[in-house]
Amino acid sequence: MIRVAIIGTTGYTAIESIKILLNHPQATITYLTSRAQHCHISEIFPALRDRLDLEVEALDIDKLATVADVALCCLPHKASMEFVPKMLDAGVKVVDFSADYRIHDVDLYEKTYKVEHTDPDNIANAAYGLPELFREQIKGANLVANPGCYPTAATLGLAPLLENKLIACDDIIVNAVSGTSGVGRKAALNWHFPEMNENYFGYGVGVHRHMPEMQQVLTEKCGHNVRLLFQPHVVSIDRGIAETIYCQPIEKVSDAKLIELYQKYYKDEPFVRICDKPPAMKDVANTNYCDIFPVNAKGRVIVFSAIDNLVKGAAGQAVQNMNIIFNLEETMGF
């Protein structure tokens, strides 16, 4: 039985992790911590009443080392790099949800996130936790940097085309739409129900922090310098990310061949499904699937890619990574 701690237990990725783990036959939750709220977990999340009988406590590294084999660290960036090295030093494996160990270039990280990186040494030790592309690195890792939600959908959608050099690597537009749980569990007027309900709008024009992450991962995989334009939008839906990715083909490949290419690329992947039409956000909600549909249109290739931002885009992928680290069946818990 893998003993799991949840670090930073007040947000949506934490409760989603808990729900998946409660269903996991080889994992048990032993420790819940938070910097802010200390009470029974059911007071924070009434949905967990009678399902998990644990108090949320302040993080005690010694206790952590005693009760947990692995920590799912749901802290935000900056907070994460403060605690992660201590957890690693205490011999606990970490799957980190923040961006702190995702960007390999420290300067780029610091420019993007506008903070000094206080734990640069561990960046090199961190596997990028996208199993479909980096499974081997994850296997032996003590620290896994769980990918961002937008990069998960974009990277899985683009990798087959870029690796096969079928599209220009500097003319890619990722138009993304996210459900509102992506903004986190902190009240603000923008996300106040009567403001956000029945609404949709773009944000982060030209500056979203997930853009460098996407570029780095895809550049590493395809060997070319990938440059893309990423434009996110938020919509009055609870959960889901759907990306419509516009690519410039280098050589013309038929629709049937595109599908075949993707099916082959992901043929052993339990959590990637190749579709025959644009995937619906609702069909991946509450699942760990990434649904992908590549197609030609008016001289471009469009790739549609959809995930649940809280599952494949966060908690589900983290448990998938945990399964790989501990050599368990990758689909356990789902």
Add this chain to the structure above:
Amino acid sequence: MIRVAIIGTTGYTAIESIKILLNHPQATITYLTSRAQHCHISEIFPALRDRLDLEVEALDIDKLATVADVALCCLPHKASMEFVPKMLDAGVKVVDFSADYRIHDVDLYEKTYKVEHTDPDNIANAAYGLPELFREQIKGANLVANPGCYPTAATLGLAPLLENKLIACDDIIVNAVSGTSGVGRKAALNWHFPEMNENYFGYGVGVHRHMPEMQQVLTEKCGHNVRLLFQPHVVSIDRGIAETIYCQPIEKVSDAKLIELYQKYYKDEPFVRICDKPPAMKDVANTNYCDIFPVNAKGRVIVFSAIDNLVKGAAGQAVQNMNIIFNLEETMGF
């Protein structure tokens, strides 16, 4: 041209009032004030960009007296009774959205709202602004206490039965459901989109502040001591209140006679519609209508009553009251 000031211009009842007044052929908005935010109105409400070119300022009573004939006072209770007497003294008529002048019994007010009433003298001068029941008092009034949203739907639904002594006045259950705009325009975790979306729950069990208001108004109209149980719920819808009111009939009246009774009672009312089935929240959204359907069921009489909480339940009713005060066509602006 009636010159209108909006006092407390940052909430939903304020923007709703502005939208109605922009459509009003005999009214013009001349002054916007707020205690908290001082900037162009379109910075607070981008939806008003290019529609209203006014700055939101701190309330200056002298300026108010110069530029406005009437103030729609959208302040919350307690704040209202601080400013209303000054506005009245300056010769400006006031339609007040708060509860401060609705409850005639000062003790009851103070017990219900848990504050001392600092302007008890004006309570007696205030007309209760439900035109269908108190039009004559509103006509000559300098101060109108605009009713609460829940009491508007309940009172219009119950008055014909109670006035005609067809139901027991001490065995009434008002089961109410409100859209989320009713909670106001202030962020809180409860109303954070991912918490509130796809949600419905009861609150205020046995203690909601609108209960005494309903009882007072109905007691005044029917001459008996009305006692009711009011149970509100909130739902993930923007706007609308729907009440299902369970009554104990004293004498049996057929369904057809019930409809006839209501049609007769409201026959000259432009904003009450008697329906032949339970009204849908969506059919009154963005209108000043109260839709009512009375019917017998299993020995009870059920009255279904629906309004838009921001229009007939607040801003629309306020403009309707303003029209009455100034002797304009009551439907102007709608």
Add this chain to the structure above:
Amino acid sequence: MIRVAIIGTTGYTAIESIKILLNHPQATITYLTSRAQHCHISEIFPALRDRLDLEVEALDIDKLATVADVALCCLPHKASMEFVPKMLDAGVKVVDFSADYRIHDVDLYEKTYKVEHTDPDNIANAAYGLPELFREQIKGANLVANPGCYPTAATLGLAPLLENKLIACDDIIVNAVSGTSGVGRKAALNWHFPEMNENYFGYGVGVHRHMPEMQQVLTEKCGHNVRLLFQPHVVSIDRGIAETIYCQPIEKVSDAKLIELYQKYYKDEPFVRICDKPPAMKDVANTNYCDIFPVNAKGRVIVFSAIDNLVKGAAGQAVQNMNIIFNLEETMGF
């Protein structure tokens, strides 16, 4: 490994049953049938792509007998009683989702559902599948009549009060609100998204078919003739039922004692949670829980009861019943 067939595989209760069973360690889905659509299951439900590789076929009783130990019969009333006796004769156990075997009085059934009952003999053989109240009968049953969604919430909410004779059994009002999945998976203008979205309305005034079912079950449990007024409403939410039940107390019991009474009544139940405030629809969504909060208010006792209409109100309860029939841990699959 229990081999399970799903009969009538095109509706929401069917896909919900499949999702739960895919997660069940001791059950495997072996057969899918439909009267209307014959194709791969993923063509009907793209969400099941790569999760279940079965064709949906016409029901063949011989094949059923060969491949399945139990059938979850998701057919509507009338269709059910045509097929259920054949399945039973073939030695297959049945959990039936329809109303056909819920009402013990054939005349009442025929009056309520306006069809002749063609299999009255099996009514007596059917256990009413509400495990919290009728677990013993379910244990040995070959046929279980899975309860209606509204009756599940109402019965669990009322049983402790009625069995303990704390409330009048002829003065009960059940005000219910259901998410839209309750209307089934068949397009109609009423449920067309732009009509139903942001909407809420009452229906079935005085005549809803679940009223006799509630009365029968509660009468059986409490020994008195229970008479109640049931008023349902539908709301623009996917899933969930929330009932606010107004009761007339016979003797006054404090709030604390009420909670204690309910906790004791359901102390060994894995799927009933007693709350300390009105339960939120969202907290039971996608779970098999019934959340209940009993409280005094203005001389009445109000019981708030919430379930997911597709889970505890249908598919989840069916799997719970299946677990009981086969002597498995009752919580398996959840």
Add this chain to the structure above:
Amino acid sequence: MIRVAIIGTTGYTAIESIKILLNHPQATITYLTSRAQHCHISEIFPALRDRLDLEVEALDIDKLATVADVALCCLPHKASMEFVPKMLDAGVKVVDFSADYRIHDVDLYEKTYKVEHTDPDNIANAAYGLPELFREQIKGANLVANPGCYPTAATLGLAPLLENKLIACDDIIVNAVSGTSGVGRKAALNWHFPEMNENYFGYGVGVHRHMPEMQQVLTEKCGHNVRLLFQPHVVSIDRGIAETIYCQPIEKVSDAKLIELYQKYYKDEPFVRICDKPPAMKDVANTNYCDIFPVNAKGRVIVFSAIDNLVKGAAGQAVQNMNIIFNLEETMGF
């Protein structure tokens, strides 16, 4: 007083037209027709109860000529071109909501809509009803082809850049998202509430019928052969269209200059608002505004454009066109 007939009174554009006209000081609705439903208008749209007392009848051209000066023809394509010539012959002006008179090239129309055009002569007589670009043609017209919803947002968003030759005319991607009212008022499983709620997906990849319309209009305005890739998506929101348009700049223009350019281009337009951030769908809902935000991002120019699909994208624009035809203030009714 302009006498207005609504032809095809069962859809969302019809009820939206009626609501706007009820608020129009110089127009009166005199005639409602439908091919399918003949009854009082309030039976089709309960929201109109007590607001419009007219029966919906079969279209009688003689009666139309007697009672109406102008017809808002809400029929779908193909049906429209059957009735429009008769209405014109009878001396009634027509604002046609269908595509039948929008495409100037008959072959292109027939290929796109897959029907024979039975009234080609009137195509040349039809003004394209986008007042901001074609006001002069509309002024004298007897027949106005009201633009499609997607083309309205795209064309207003792109015209300033294309007319000023600031972007390549053959490298434009229009990523569009529409509320569900865009699918019309006809039930289908795709738009059944429990299927569509909390959902978002792309459709019409490479083949949407609005693509040729956009290309034609923009080609006419800018003198170059405009070629674009249009990709629509539908989302679980009632109303609104938001387009994110990716353009390839020919020469670099600063963000400030872009805003200035747009402000100048639309400086006298009452219904175009230039924003300083991506417009929110909710801020244009229930209004006739088109909100536009142009901005540089990573070497591209992105134009965000948002409208209410039923107002500026249909009924509102039709009334705006009607106002122009009859030489009324263009903003009347709004």
